[in-house]
Amino acid sequence: MPNSTSARLQDRAAGALMGAFIGDALALGPHWYYDLDELRATYGDWIDGYTDPQPGRYHAGLKAGQPSQAGVLLELTLRSLVERGAYDEADFCRRMDEDFFPLIDGTPMAGPGGYTSQSIREAWRRRVVEGLPWSQAGGSADTTEAAERVLAIAVRHALDPAALADAVTRNCVLTQTDGTVVAMTVAFGAVLGMLVEGHPLDEDISAKLMLRVKRGELPFHTVTRGKLEAPEPGAAEAPVAGRFPSPDALLGPSCMARAALDPGIRIEPAWKVSLVYGMPCAVYHQFPAAYYLAARFRDDFEAAVLHAVNGGGQNLARAMLTGALVGAQVGLSGIPARFINGLEGGPARVELARQLAAQLAT
Template sequence: MNPNIKDAILAAFVADALSLGVHWVYNTSEIDAKYGRLENMVKPELAPYHTSKDKGEFTHYGDQMMVLLESLVHGSGFDFDLNRFSQAWRNLFSAYDGYMDQASKETLANFKAGSQPETSGAISMDLGGAARIVPLILCYGDDIDAFVKAARAQTAMTHNSAQAIECAELFARVSAMVLNGAKPIKAFERALEKMPEAQKIQALVQTGLESRSQDTRKAIARMGQMCAIEGALPATIHLIAKYENNLKEALIENIMAGGDSSARGILTGFVLGCYKGIDTLPKQWLADMTAHEKILGLIH
């Protein structure tokens, strides 16, 4: 197995745990006043939606990503099965003490009304549904068509909008290309060539690429700190392109920009982890991540 596969998965989970303390804090002056430059995992004292969590744990995005990783491992092998994932996902929320977003609530209601996993998704254009795809690279890092199919299916189960599903395909294609030697910026350009119908996504990616010389906090404030793809996608592309060779700086600048830092961070960590691994990340970040050993065990 390419060692960067493991690193990319770890980087994505680390990014979510790092985001937890300030996730959905939109007023960046509050982050400044409390922490200055935040370079460590902290208990979510500022993040009002995650008060049940502790330092080193995950947001609801990270928890769902963990469910996907766990669902890949089963008695007869190692692959993605939408029905198995959907059942594990529902089990997570049957007694969940963390935050539950609107897409999850609507999806659960659709399941209760009799929907199957192929049709259960909310019409949500949040990036978080696509961000979950990370563990799928364990199965399909060398099979782009299968990766795309699985990424689209797992996303549509909860975020059944064209843009969310296109984002899942985009990051599946990009991560596979980067894992096989492409530079991230070039990989985005090549991936979009394979997706000529995704015109809205193409424009947002271009906005992100064109912003890479700008100050990160200002750029993300202008594009939008929100969960919606309209702001979250170009902001994520900005982080990947600007900090292509510095994963640590990318993840710090991500949380300092405020808003939905989790979805942005997961995908930034994923792509840059595929690119150069996690050697530049502080060892303390891995040690502070509660599920570190569990993730390694599932990967191995």
């Protein structure tokens, strides 16, 4: 475990990034099995490592340890951040136009990673087919694609909550414009940023986030005071009224963390979190499950990501988001070596993650 404050910060930042890459690749094979009996019949009672996708399934033809398209886009975003030193929207959009969009054709079962998600297909169509500007490329998909790449932006700007929220918002709306999706994605980025800072994912995290709202650092609207108590008569609203009409996306993480740590509430085995919060792809299923697993297994990266994978359904997003949250808590030093050794391009991705992490110390 790194000793200095700066070294621990960088370890957490690199851990968040590698946790996401690992979670993505772990779920590549058993992705989108909504029939859990079929999942168990194919991969056994417990998936404990990287696996090949089956013929005829999502990502068919790829091999164990390779990334899905979510991992490819995370790496594209990460490289932009490393080379530009911060979030540079023009550079990100150029990379999408020049390096990524030529590799896909707007259909689901095509492109790097073996499957192209709805929001990316819509953005490709608007940019390539219709020739619209990026400001008009976003669609209404309610899924986690934006969150899967903006986690790198959240890590880079973890020490500046206002810059984090602004950059995550701007990147998210390039492909997804639904207000609830954007709010929940920004909230996820804000939580991840706090974990990179060193805050625990516990029942107090929402109060800390709300304090940042009150200080005008996070763009959420709120009129309450203290622990969601009624405002004083004549009291002013937060300095920034907020792009998002409600702070509820910031309040949920504490609820999931409290449930995970409450001895009177048990989800056993923990992979059944997918049945409690939902197996589908939407943000309102995926974020709660990731928060729960990351709070319950805050010191155990392996348990967190493997329970995320073994829950079936949209387990790739669940494992990727969980991997980022737990990776930020245990740090790169707390991730078992076997997960990095089995990841395609593992050492190179570690180096890239460390380069971004080093920017936090400058």
